Structures are given as C-alpha cells and as structure tokens.
Amino acid sequence: MKRKRYAIVFDTKKCLNCKACTVACKFENYVPVGDDSYRLWVTEMPLEGRFPVLRQEFRPSQCQHCENAPCEKVCPTGATFRTAEGVVLIDYDKCILCKACMAACPYDARFVSKKHDAVEKCTFCMHRVSEGREPACVETCPVRVREFGDLNDPDSTVSRLLNQRAYYQLKPEKNTRPRLFYLK
C-alpha cells in the first residue's frame, strides 16, 4: 500500500468567519482558553474597494505541515519531527522551549503551551485521523471550507480538488512546500 501524504485544501470563498473551527480545535486539543493561543485561526482579509463597492474574504489557516519545514531544521533536540505521512509533530517531552522553531516558522503557527510546557501547534488531529475520523476543524465547519485527505490517492477529495481547480499556497518564496492548499 502506498504511503499516505496528508493535506488540507481550503475553499476560503465559502468561509463565514463563524469561528466554529477555532473553538472546536480548542476543545479537541485541550488548547488553553483566554490567553489568545490558537492552533488555527481565521484572518479577516483587508476590506477592498470603497463604499459601496466592497470585497472581503476570510482566510482560515494553521500549521502548513511543510515538506521542507524550517521548524524541523532548527530544532536542536529533534522535538519537531515529520511522520511518515508528512505530518509535522512535536514531541513535547523533548522540547526545551528554546523557541527557535517559533522564530523560524514563516506562518506564525506555533505558540508556547502552558499545558504541555512546550511549543505546540496543529497536529492535523492525528489522534482522530489514526482512528479514521476527520480533524475537528474539518468536521465542524458549517460550509465545509476545509477538505482533509491523502494526496497519494488520486480519488481523494483533496486530489480531485487540486486537479480540477486553480490553487495557491502561502509564502511560496520561502520554499517550504506546504501541505495546505488554497483554492482560487
């Protein structure tokens, strides 16, 4: 069987900025509440145009699970590592809180977790995925902004979407090769 390559594809045009994903993530992953630490977030993109011709989009984001992950490279203890499926994870016990990864991450996806006494970030909800369930953010969304799946499976929703539609990635100039894709 082919090794899986997990990815998330976003259709941000549908996003309602309703914050269901951010709250679901907090419960699912025991992310502390009240100190503005988030594994994922929804950015209100700048309002374009002038009254009454206006445009605005909302862009959810989280750890990009880069194939060429700067965080992994700078980690002195090997706490940050990539699984066989390409999911970037942190071994909390190995993290010494040097924060080099936080500085290296072009996407500002990492924060210091009081709960783990370590740096933490999105894990693609691998604890759910390993049980055949979807990541919490994917599942709870009213309009299904995110699709999660295997890029190595040509029939997966993520593969089909990327085949059929134009997409972009965030900060391509950093050559990080993210596993997050945004449909145009």
Place this chain on the structure above:
Amino acid sequence: MKENKKISRRKFLGLSAGAVAGLAFSPSIPTLFAASKKTYDYSILPAGKREYIASNCAMCVNKCGIIAEVVNGRLHKLNPNPEHIKSRGMLCAKGNAGAALPYSPDRLKTPLLRTGERGEGKWKEISWDEAFKYIAKNLADLKQKYENRSTVAFASTEGFQEEFYYYLVNSFGSLNTVRHTTLCLASNIQGWSSVFGVFPDADLLNAEYVIMLGADRAQSLITPDSVNFQRYKPEGQKLIVIDPRFTVTASKADRWYPIKPRTDQGFVLAMINVIIKEGLYNRQFVESYTHGFKDLEKMVQDYTPQWAEKKCEIPAAEIVKTAREFAAHAPRSVIYPGRRSSFYSHEVYVRRTFAILAAICGCWDTKGGVVPRSSIKLNTPEVSFPFFMQTRDRVDKESTDLLKDVVPSSVMCPMIGTGLPEDSCSFLSERDGSWLTFREAVLNDTPYPVKGFFCFKQNPMQSVPNTTKTIAMLKKMDFICVIDMQMSDTAWYADIVLPHTSYLEGWDPATGISGINPLVEFRQPVIKPLFDTKTMFEISGGIIREMLNIPSLWDDIEPDDLKNFKEDVVEGILNRPIQEYIKTQVSNYPGALEKLMNNGFFTVESKKPTYGATRTPGFRFKTKTGKIEILNERYKEFGLFPLPKYCEPKNFVQKSGTYRFLVGRTAWNTQTTTQNIPYLWEIEKENAVWINPGEAGKLGIVSGDYVWIKSRVGKQRIKALVTEKIRPDCVFYSNGWGRRSPWLSRVYKSGASEAEIIEDVLDSISGGTCLHETFVSITKA
C-alpha cells in the same frame, strides 16, 4: 515548579543521549517512542472509558445534532452529528462552546433566595424543598390578594422544556404569558401568513436566484439555511443581498445594495411594478390561486423604479435589473423570509410585500421557491387543566389608550395614513403576547395590576428595549422568580432564582421541528448532573405538588376538575419519570425511540419534500377567501391597508449628527446567553460600534476610541470601529453586551447594551418590537 521540571528534563536529555534505546521500553516515558516515528502514540485523551452519545444542541434556537464525546464521565467535546438532516453535519462556535457550559464556575448551582434589596446581590442558598414551598406560598398570597390569577405573569423563551413551564402556568391559571416572539419574528410570521396563510421556508437547495433583505445568514446562523446557502449552493445560483451593512452574507453576494434603512418595502414594490408592467408575472398562477391582483396592479402604478431610487438610494436601473432577473428565474426564485424581522413599525407590510412578490411570480410551493413547512405529529398526551374562575384576560389584549406611548405616530412622528392601529394590536398571539404592550400595561396597572413575575430562560432586562422601563416594571412586582442556568441580568433583580439543569445533563421531551424536511428531536443526558439543579419538568412538578398542599389555591374550580387534574397531570405525568412521557410521545412511530437514543432524531419517510400539495385546484389557503390574499380581506375589516401601501413617516428628516441605530448578531453569540462563556468571550471581549469613515472623520473618531452613544432613553459607552462596511446614515453594534449582572464575571459592564438605548416602538399589527426605529448621537468619550 514548571521551570524546574523543564530544567530537569533538559538535563536528562543531555545525559541520556546514548541511553535512549534502553529507555524506550519504559512505559513511563512513552513519547520516547517518537524517535522511531512509526510508533508515535497520537492519543491525547486520558486512558479509560470513551463514549459517544447522541443528543441535540440548545445553545440557540436551531437545535442542531450533536454527538457528545465523553471520557470517563467527563465531557471532552461536542461533535456534530453527520447524519442530522437539519444541521447537516456541522456544529458552530456556540455549539462547540456548549461543552464548557456544565463546568462553568459562573453557573447557578443551587436555589438562591434574596436577602438584601433587589439588585443588591445578597443571596442565601436554600434547598429545593424550601424553594418550592416559598414559591407556592407566594402564588397563594398573590391569588388571595388580587383575586385574579392573571396577576402573575409568565415570561419564557422557546426550548424543549418550555412545554413543562406551561404546566406550571396552566396549573396556576394565568393568561398572561409573554414569549420571545414579539422581540424577533412576529411581524415576519404575520406578514407572510397574511398572504399565504402560513409562514414558509426558502428552498435554497433548489433556487436559482435568491434575494436576502436584512438577513445575515453567514453570521446569524440558522440551520439548514446557513449551511445550504454556501456549502450546497447549486451551480450558478445568484445571491442578491440588500442591507445597510456590508455583512459577511453581503461579502458572499453577487451584488450588494446598501439600501437606505426603512425603505426595503419600496425596493420590492418597484420590483412588483416592473414585473407587472412588463408582463413578467405568472399569469396562470395568479389567476388560479390569488385574490386581489387587479387592485395590486393599480396600487403599484406609482411605485416606479425612479420613485424607489429616491427612497432607497439604489439606482433605478439596478432595481429594474433585479426585477427582471427574479422573474426570469421564477419559480426558482426566492425572496427570503428569514427569521428576525423586529425592525420597523410597518414591518408587517414589508413582509406582506415580500410575500406578494413571491405570489405573483408563482414562486410558491414549488422546487426552488418558498415552500410551506411540514411537520411530524407526535402522540403527546393531551392534558386538561382546571378551569379557574378567578382568571382575567391578557393585559395586553384589551383595547386601551396606553398604546399611545409606544406606537410610532406619537413616538417618532406622524405617519401618512398610517395603516397602523393605535388602540390595540390587531393580531396578538394568545400565547406569545406583545412584550412592549404587556410592559406598558403593567406599568399603568391597566386594566388590572400584575404583581407576580416568573421568567424562564428569558432575559427581558437585556432583550426588551428601554431598560429603564423594564426596571420600573420589575419594581412593580410583589414577587419575582427566575429560572435559568446563569445569573442573568433579570435573575439579578429576582427574589428567588432556581438553577436549571443544562441541556447536557437532563432529558428533554421529544419535539417536532417543522421545515421542508421535518424531524423529531429530543435530548438525553450525556453526563451526570454536576450540581443540585433541576429541569423545568422537575421544577413544575415540585411547585405544583406544594401548591396542592394549599387549599386556597384550588377554591375557584369544580372539585371534579381538581380530581382529574391530580390524576392526569400530577400522577399521570409529573410524578412519573420523563422517559415514560417521551415513550408515549413517539409511540406512533415504530423504532422511533431507538432512533432517538442512537441518533438524537428521527424522520418519517412520508414527510420527504413533495412540493405542490397546495397547488391543486380547490385547495383552501388559511385566509378568509381561501385564496392567496394579495388583497387581505381581514385587514380591510380591521381598518388596516388591505394592500401593502408604501409606509413612511410624514415629513421626516433625519437630523444631522444623528444616526439610525441598527442591531444584529455575530456567529459566536446567541442573544444575551453566551457572551460569558470563555471560549466565545475569547473571540470578542466587548462589542464595538460600526461608524462610516466620513462620519467618524467629522466626529474626530478613529477605531479603538471610546464613544458615548446616546438616544432619548439612554446612553452607553462603547469602542468605535470605523469601517466602510456601513452607510453614513446609520451605526451598528452586536447584541448582548453591557451587562448588569456581576455574576457574568467576564462581561459585566463590558461593551454596550442595545436594550438600554433602543426606544420602545411598537409594530401594532403583530405586537412586535421595532429595534431599528431609534436615532442616536455619538460623541467621543
């Protein structure tokens, strides 16, 4: 402590670089397996028993499907139910945050009796027995003193347990009940029903063209619509949003028209003008099913797009384009009924106009149009309550002159031939009442004194406009009892507060949810109750059993009535487990109980959408003529406009330096109930007032400044948000802030309350409240 742990770990890593392999077998350091990557232990939940229990959300009106994930008896997370036909596999921020509700330190945990002055915040914890005795005694005293059971009023909001609140209401025998409806959608229901006899849903899944006026479905979430309008949007469906604000819904639209507030009726009348003049209406449908088309044709002659342009400040050409497109896509065109309509005093006529547009284009009871709801009938026990002699009719029903204080002609300015009654509400719902008229009657002791007040999960201190009057109303009471989960602003002024069990800890009865796809839901406990709380089923039972110990409470009924009441209601229902009641409710449908237990809901095959049952020859609509009433015959009898003539205040000029105040929702809060939940509070810690940049410049205000926002009835301090997203002639903030209850610890006094500044203006046809008829001034704080 933590720092030490980290240092010791660092030391450990330094020392043990060569010893990893040997240690990897130690179960006490499982994450060292991570070194081999393949065997990484992903689990984050504590070891032990994991359960998944189906139930339904109660964080707002929608009642979406949830699957509770419970680990060792503690609720870890609420997941959406992927099979639920209404919520369609989603759960919003509020729904997710519900998982924190049972564990909130701010929730009410035991009955509380006031020991200081009202609103002083001095409470004594009492037992349920004491609470029930105290309440029964107060009810008996009120009945003795006023010899009128309607002297005790009962307020409530919708919810599955409300059914049992009415057991208490009917066991005492008051006719004064006030519900949330007139704060929300009373005029919408009345307006659509005046044309079609019923209030319909929009078939967004099959529509080609959708016009939403003043409905922000992207933030004010309604299932299934908020899901359908983006996630299941049919290929090519067009969305036109008409709203003074660039809402999130507007950002999804093909076209957004920033209409001048209070002129929506003009836009739609001009559309009707174009459609009739150009012969684009559905002639066959109009002839077969409607009444009054010729009169309409005559009435709309003057409502040209050019006329509407002046009213709405939207170019005539755009109105013409929208009219033609709507007609071209008909019958798969939706003029969206939506939900809240508590905007303007003539709102019933606005909604009538919407309905008439749908009618003349034949967008009725057909795929992609507006469709009557269907429902699944339950075998709910029909119980009869005693007939009490000492009961007078509702206070807000009788024709009195007290309305003069709240009808727009005196509050705002004279209307041209208003078509709005000034002595009583034309179509008052017996159960919902009219909040503003009710409060006015209480304040004036007219037609009789109301001296007792029960409030179940409603919060009139924050939801009914003009808080000063609400406080005055509460001051008139000899007795106030509030039943809630948290110390609401209204509970803060109560004499006794009863803690209600959360929706995750108790059983709720089966309840039919009507719609294009109707279903039946219930709730079961997903965790054991954490505190000494009770459900309304148990509370009503407790109070009624104590009432039965007081003979004077039953001296104005027939002895047989009392005997039957004891047998049927008390012994038959309240003294039995609620599960038996639920079993009876669903007994008509084989396997239904199992479906409820396993999936939280059930549907009935025969209720799948069929379309067109009302589009058959001889079908009688629930109107006087039995036809779709473009011209409403009962309105004629009541002295109202039989056709929705354009309504506007006479000679009205908005004073410079004043702004029309608009209020609305965000996707992460429900009215006044959720702001204090940390997971939602984190998203928005206080509300902010939207001001157009041009106006903000004149006022010297930039985003982040604090301002005073002032109306004729109150003022509030609030942060400014300067944004192009709003017209220059209005300002907006979201509801549910500026709280008076200190026990809502996170949001006490933060942000601004809308109830404190909105004037009490009545829509006297439906009894509804007009939340957008207030003008405010703004100054830098």
